[in-house]
Amino acid sequence: MSKIYVVGHKNPDNDAIMSAVIFSQLANAVDSDNEYVACRQGGLPGETRKLLEQCGFAEPELLTRVEPADEKVKVILTDHNELSQTLDGIENAEVVGIIDHHRIADVTTAQPAMFICMPWGSSCTVIARLFEIEGIEPTREQATCLLGAMMTDTVMLKSPTTTDVDRRIAKKLGDQIGRDPVTFGAEVFRSRGADGFTPAQMVSRDIKRFDIGGKPVFIGQYETVNKQPVLEQTDEILKAMEDYRVANGGATLVLLVTDIIEEGSQVFVTGDPAIAERGLHITVTPEGVWMPGVLSRKKQVAAPLIAAAE
Ligand SMILES: [Mn+2]
Structure with missing residues (x-):
């Protein structure tokens, strides 16, 4: 059994954290040969902290750099594939997978790797789609976190990055938790602790x-x-x-x-x-x-x- 660390980009936003948390849960459910550990490269945004608490999910472990070791640490990157946004010392890690919705940039791998990148509104949309492909229904808590991240990343489906796939999946997750996606999204935005920032x-x-x-x-x-x-x-x-x-x-x-x-x-x-x-x-x-x-x-x-x- 190897440990695989799942981590979003530096200065994590809601989608970077939720994609690591929920993808780890899905991977642990479908792959009993490995242990997937959700990580983060920085502090939690306010809305993410509230959603995780509300859903009873643990805060991901802090991981910001990878040290050289005889056996390379295995990582899956979520919500990024740019070297400038990834772990320090990434050359000391084996990147076994990437789940993303950005341009294909400059993280490279030595071995064949899982690489799932779709031009959709959020990484959590991609993960919600993976639940469908695996034939697994997300729990109410997983659906809440996925939808929350979809709403912040797409600015409540108003961003031009929003696709029909985002709209379909947002409606489906909203139906599951009994919430209108946009109303729920506005609540998530407000829970950020608006304008209390220096x-x-x-x-x-x-x-x-x-x-x-x-x-x-x-x-x-x-x-x-x-x-x-x-x-x-x-x-x-x-x-x-x-x-x-x-x-x-x-x-x-x-x-x-x-x-x-x-x-x-x-x-x-x-x-x-x-x-x-x-x-x-x-x-x-x-x-x-x-x-x-x-x-x-x-x-x-x-x-x-x-x-x-x-
Ligand atoms: Mn994102």
Whole structure:
């Protein structure tokens, strides 16, 4: 029996944690030859902590780096396949699987591996589909966590990353737990402890590093149900962005303050603005640029930045 650690990306969001927790449970149910252990690379988002508590699921173990060993540690990565978002020392691990919904990036494996990546709204959608394929009905608690992560990752099915598969599975899970998915999703968003964050936390709580045009670019996203009180702290936010960028060696830092009710993002940039200006067709200003309809970091910000650098 080998232990296989299942872990989402750095600066975990709800989907990164829930995909590791629920996939481990599914894998333990179908594969008795191995033991799957859910892990996390950082602190739990507020809504994730509440959902896990409510469902009686343990907090995943903290795992941030892999040390060299005679027998390599086995890992499955969820919700990412970018080297810049994965475990430190990943070269010391054997990546036996990836479950994701992002672009295919730069994590490589030495051996054949399970690689399940679908262009859907969340990694938890992919996992809910795996339950269907395995012919296993998720428990009420599993359905609650899967649906919660689907709703935060798709901004209650409003993000352009949302597909018909997400809508179908969200309805099915919602029916199972007796909740309307969007109403339930709004509750999950509110349970995050909205707007109790410092500017430094707004910048760093959900930030991803990308290597774009050979340069390290950080893209953070802070989702809120009311952007106004956040924007009143613009000066402090810009300072926190610049502190984070310098401390982490970024060339550019882009922060989206996403208003999920108004359905758009105020975009702030520190460091070299050229890549953001080219990719997003904006002129960067200190007060930020309102981009209506921009809800998805992946599809509406990271992808055009990467495309503009090619
Ligand atoms: Mn995700």
